[in-house]
Amino acid sequence: MQSLYSLLPNINSLLISVEQSVDCSQYPRTLIKDAINEYLSCIRDKIKNAIITTPHEVEKLIDSTCITNFVLQAIQPHFKRVINATGIVLHTNAGRAILSKSATQAVMQACQYYSNLELDLNTGERGSRYTHVESLLCRITGAESALVVNNNAAAVLLILDTLCKGKEVIASRGQLVEIGGSFRIPDVMKKSGAFLTEVGTTNRTHLYDYEQAITEQTGAIMKIHTSNFKISGFTRTVSLEELVLLGKRYGIPVIDDLGSGSLLSFAQYGLSDEPTVQQAVATGADVISFSGDKVLGGPQAGLIVGKKVYIDMIKKNQLTRALRIDKMTLTALEATLRDYLTPETLHLNNPTIAMITTPPHTLKNKAERLASLLTMLQSNDIRIKIIEGKSKIGGGSFPEETLPTYLIRIHPLTFTAEEGKKKLLTTSIPLLTRIEDNYILLDVRTLQEEELPLVATMIQELLEHKS
Ligand SMILES: *Cc1c(COP(=O)(O)O)cnc(C)c1O
Numbered sequence: 001m002q003s004l005y006s007l008l009p010n011i012n013s014l015l016i017s018v019e020q021s022v023d024c025s026q027y028p029r030t031l032i033k034d035a036i037n038e039y040l041s042c043i044r045d046k047i048k049n050a051i052i053t054t055p056h057e058v059e060k061l062i063d064s065t066c067i068t069n070f071v072l073q074a075i076q077p078h079f080k081r082v083i084n085a086t087g088i089v090l091h092t093n094a095g096r097a098i099l100s101k102s103a104t105q106a107v108m109q110a111c112q113y114y115s116n117l118e119l120d121l122n123t124g125e126r127g128s129r130y131t132h133v134e135s136l137l138c139r140i141t142g143a144e145s146a147l148v149v150n151n152n153a154a155a156v157l158l159i160l161d162t163l164c165k166g167k168e169v170i171a172s173r174g175q176l177v178e179i180g181g182s183f184r185i186p187d188v189m190k191k192s193g194a195f196l197t198e199v200g201t202t203n204r205t206h207l208y209d210y211e212q213a214i215t216e217q218t219g220a221i222m223k224i225h226t227s228n229f230k231i232s233g234f235t236r237t238v239s240l241e242e243l244v245l246l247g248k249r250y251g252i253p254v255i256d257d258l259g260s261g262s263l264l265s266f267a268q269y270g271l272s273d274e275p276t277v278q279q280a281v282a283t284g285a286d287v288i289s290f291s292g293d294k295v296l297g298g299p300q301a302g303l304i305v306g307k308k309v310y311i312d313m314i315k316k317n318q319l320t321r322a323l324r325i326d327k328m329t330l331t332a333l334e335a336t337l338r339d340y341l342t343p344e345t346l347h348l349n350n351p352t353i354a355m356i357t358t359p360p361h362t363l364k365n366k367a368e369r370l371a372s373l374l375t376m377l378q379s380n381d382i383r384i385k386i387i388e389g390k391s392k393i394g395g396g397s398f399p400e401e402t403l404p405t406y407l408i409r410i411h412p413l414t415f416t417a418e419e420g421k422k423k424l425l426t427t428s429i430p431l432l433t434r435i436e437d438n439y440i441l442l443d444v445r446t447l448q449e450e451e452l453p454l455v456a457t458m459i460q461e462l463l464e465h466k467s
Helices: 011-021 029-048 055-061 064-074 101-112 131-141 152-164 185-192 207-213 240-250 277-283 308-316 327-339 343-349 351-357 360-375 417-426 449-464
Strands: 145-149 168-172 195-199 218-224 254-259 287-291 302-306 382-391 403-412 434-436 439-443
Touching: 011 029, 011 064, 029 055, 029 064, 101 327, 131 145, 131 277, 131 302, 131 327, 145 152, 145 308, 152 168, 152 185, 152 218, 152 254, 152 287, 152 302, 152 308, 168 207, 185 195, 195 207, 207 240, 218 240, 240 254, 240 277, 254 277, 277 287, 277 302, 287 308, 302 308, 327 343, 343 351, 360 382, 360 403, 360 449, 382 439, 403 417, 417 434, 417 439, 417 449
Parallel strands: 168 195, 168 218, 218 254, 254 287
Antiparallel strands: 145 302, 287 302, 382 403, 403 439, 434 439
16 A cells, blocks of 8 residues: 555646646646645545555556646636526526626726726715616616615615614515525514514415504515415415505505516516516505516616605615625616616617527527537437427526426436536536436527537537546
């Protein structure tokens, strides 16, 4: 065993060998050294545990191509681009919405140059970062006033902290939703210092349930969009309209957490008619919050719109400073929102809207082009077929709905679909896929045009390293 250890080269000679075989000049040397050390200690463990017992096996592992490949893999930045072939448009684990061209450019500008982030260019005095999007948001939604923060979870926390600390908030039991990543409405309420008064039952809540719960201590009535689930059957929910009337009668503000918060009605695209922000404003909700990176198709942000009296109170809350939006997000949000001023061309500019509304014949055409790229790989390890299927929108919106799509169905003959799916996460650009039975499915809905050849390259990498 000792003699096996002595076959291992020293780190410096490996470092030289790696640096001679590939150009690593853009990577910190300390990362390369760590990677080599990790590789060597892995071999040492194998010797120690008698997984490796012969000199020949050691020599095979210290092959310079193997080491270089390992090192190149290990020194890459951790945060990576991935290709989303799941068809889930708002894939929370893959970063939800991707930004439009104009938003992307705006972010680059904000990063590279100084800006008027908090500078009033008319007076040369200090300005507010919030002015960049406030009037735009008011214009689009019809609200009196607006404010943006880090995300919608922050928005909900901030609203409750401002309006309801130490007071009661009335909400329906049917709406106490948990969003992925452990955001739960009752918990956020507790954090804000508000006391939740649950009314109704899981499936049915009536207006009188809310009314009977009103006390001297009531700070607000809250409606929460059941973003990621549906209760069906024998149900009853109270409309925003009814809640607004009730709130008015008792002088209590009505908060509407819209979750995904669409600024566009998707009914015209055959999807269910989720309430839009404009409708909530028109109905008279006092404070409305929603996400920037769900169906709106912008950066991660929490958008708050509503009556000026309340928004002014929220702006003055110390917590706002802690939850504030940064300049890259802000400029991306402005660019995204500006596209909403011309809704008729939104499907051309906003990638999220584009992907949700892509007509089936366009998807079919895309699938055919991808299939022919894959056929050119001429592999005996897989069989390719185009099939019809369904895409999900994701991101806590339209939980019940699917969109008709076209899928590339890959039938692996020499490995399992599960193995293939896993392996595709380690290709040079990780490729996210779905599996069904023993098939790997590529949904073209979420693939951008220039990604089609890349997908073929990743499948080729899979076939080269399938074991
Ligand atoms: C998604 C969602 C949130 C959280 O929004 P983030 O922007 O992810 O922080 C809060 N409430 C509802 C109803 C949601 O759907």
